[in-house]
Amino acid sequence: MPRKPSKPSQARSEETKARILQKAREIFAERGFSGAIIRDIAAEAGATHSMVIYHFGSKEQLWREAVRDMFRVLDEEVVVMLEEEAELPLVERFRRVTRRYVRYCAKHPEHARITISETIRGGERLAWMIDEFVTKNHEGVLPMLAQLMDEGHLPRMPVPAMLYAYVGMTQMPFLLAAESRLATGYDPMDDAAIDAYAESVLGLTLRP
Amino acid sequence: MPRKPSKPSQARSEETKARILQKAREIFAERGFSGAIIRDIAAEAGATHSMVIYHFGSKEQLWREAVRDMFRVLDEEVVVMLEEEAELPLVERFRRVTRRYVRYCAKHPEHARITISETIRGGERLAWMIDEFVTKNHEGVLPMLAQLMDEGHLPRMPVPAMLYAYVGMTQMPFLLAAESRLATGYDPMDDAAIDAYAESVLGLTLRP
DNA sequence: AATATAATCAACCAATTGGTTGGTTTTTGG
DNA sequence: CCAAAAACCAACCAATTGGTTGATTATATT
Numbered sequence: 001m002p003r004k005p006s007k008p009s010q011a012r013s014e015e016t017k018a019r020i021l022q023k024a025r026e027i028f029a030e031r032g033f034s035g036a037i038i039r040d041i042a043a044e045a046g047a048t049h050s051m052v053i054y055h056f057g058s059k060e061q062l063w064r065e066a067v068r069d070m071f072r073v074l075d076e077e078v079v080v081m082l083e084e085e086a087e088l089p090l091v092e093r094f095r096r097v098t099r100r101y102v103r104y105c106a107k108h109p110e111h112a113r114i115t116i117s118e119t120i121r122g123g124e125r126l127a128w129m130i131d132e133f134v135t136k137n138h139e140g141v142l143p144m145l146a147q148l149m150d151e152g153h154l155p156r157m158p159v160p161a162m163l164y165a166y167v168g169m170t171q172m173p174f175l176l177a178a179e180s181r182l183a184t185g186y187d188p189m190d191d192a193a194i195d196a197y198a199e200s201v202l203g204l205t206l207r208p
Numbered sequence: 209m210p211r212k213p214s215k216p217s218q219a220r221s222e223e224t225k226a227r228i229l230q231k232a233r234e235i236f237a238e239r240g241f242s243g244a245i246i247r248d249i250a251a252e253a254g255a256t257h258s259m260v261i262y263h264f265g266s267k268e269q270l271w272r273e274a275v276r277d278m279f280r281v282l283d284e285e286v287v288v289m290l291e292e293e294a295e296l297p298l299v300e301r302f303r304r305v306t307r308r309y310v311r312y313c314a315k316h317p318e319h320a321r322i323t324i325s326e327t328i329r330g331g332e333r334l335a336w337m338i339d340e341f342v343t344k345n346h347e348g349v350l351p352m353l354a355q356l357m358d359e360g361h362l363p364r365m366p367v368p369a370m371l372y373a374y375v376g377m378t379q380m381p382f383l384l385a386a387e388s389r390l391a392t393g394y395d396p397m398d399d400a401a402i403d404a405y406a407e408s409v410l411g412l413t414l415r416p
Numbered sequence: 417a418a419t420a421t422a423a424t425c426a427a428c429c430a431a432t433t434g435g436t437t438g439g440t441t442t443t444t445g446g
Numbered sequence: 447c448c449a450a451a452a453a454c455c456a457a458c459c460a461a462t463t464g465g466t467t468g469a470t471t472a473t474a475t476t
Contacts, residue, residue, distance in 0.1 A: 035242035160394035168380025173372040186368035200365040
């Protein structure tokens with residue numbers, strides 16, 4: 001185990017850490033945990049691989065920090081606004097959160113990439129991620145879906161099934177963007193396509 | 209490069225190859241290409257890692273054979289029946305193929321796992337996979353979706369968007385089954401849940 | 417049965433990679 | 447300005463891993 005910086009860090013350090021963290025998120029997303037190589041992350045961030053270990057302790061820790069950062073951004077860009085929207089009618093809140101969520105998925109496809117590759121893998125990292133972030137998010141979304149279903153705005157099915165259908169249709173075009181471009185010529189990452197897709201998701205789910 | 213078996217193989221060899229191939233598919237799905245370790249695949253198949261190289265030439269080749277095998281099964285379990293169903297009304301064909309596809313995704317979650325992890329990664333393996341299999345499948349599905357949309361049975365949107373929404377909602381519950389069980393207690397792999405989910409997908413997509 | 421060929425294995429090799437160590441530079445605080 | 451601490455780097459280490467080699471066992475053909 002490397003020594004941890006115990007005293008408050010210098011500004012220089014913070015910058016390096018931030019650079020490493022961002023590249024780490026990209027590379028973990030693209031190559032998965034085992035495929036991501038510390039030296040590559042370091043090189044792209046303009047650092048050495050021993051700096052990564054110095055700042056984060058281990059590959060595992062680095063991954064955790066990257067994931068934490070990712071869920072923080074999700075919160076910022078999608079979830080927090082829900083509080084100010086508490087007064088709006090439920091269907092309208094759903095429309096807004098869906099539009100934000102679609103944009104988030106397009107802007108940060110790493111999110112789905114990381115969660116999926118970890119869920120496939122199973123194991124401790126997944127358990128940690130669920131405990132730390134996923135459960136909390138579910139607590140926000142599941143009741144909303146349940147109520148929408150009760151009111152007849154969503155087709156009737158088990159609420160978790162609805163959730164995964166919703167998440168699946170929202171994320172998949174951006175997750176498979178490379179395939180879409182190569183195989184159909186359609187680019188789901190295009191700005192106009194993203195906004196149009198949010199409406200398509202609403203069209204598939206909501207029953208007016 | 210190892211020598212290739214040039215003469216027709218013995219029965220013993222075929223069995224070993226088949227065992228290796230099946231475990232390879234599982235392990236490639238679970239850990240991704242770089243995370244899958246030849247020695248592990250070999251051990252699980254009751255062989256040595258040099259046997260894997262002997263029979264398949266390289267890790268890359270092994271992966272290709274595993275993927276080929278996977279798309280062969282998809283064809284068998286989902287696609288071929290479409291020919292006998294040519295006479296049925298389009299909506300009915302869509303219902304049937306959807307039910308088969310949902311069952312396939314539940315039974316072989318490796319499929320989505322492998323295609324997604326490769327699409328995320330990009331590169332030559334993805335290009336090969338698309339060229340060899342995906343394009344051909346799209347040629348079957350896209351016109352079907354387009355016509356259903358024309359006839360008002362599906363909400364209007366770009367056809368590729370509809371395809372990825374459809375694929376996404378179909379695959380995601382099984383892709384994230386581990387998360388679903390851990391975070392919500394709902395097991396999408398349960399037999400009754402699978403059949404119910406096929407109807408849910410139809411409920412989300414089809415407009416009667 | 418003898419011989420050739422295919423199938424298998426154990427030992428080995430070189431490259432990769434996560435992590436360690438010890439020393440050098442930079443920053444901070446007195 | 448100077449000493450202590452933090453940031454950083456180059457060299458190193460040990461484990462892992464894809465692939466090779468050479469010998470050994472099983473099978474098929476004559």
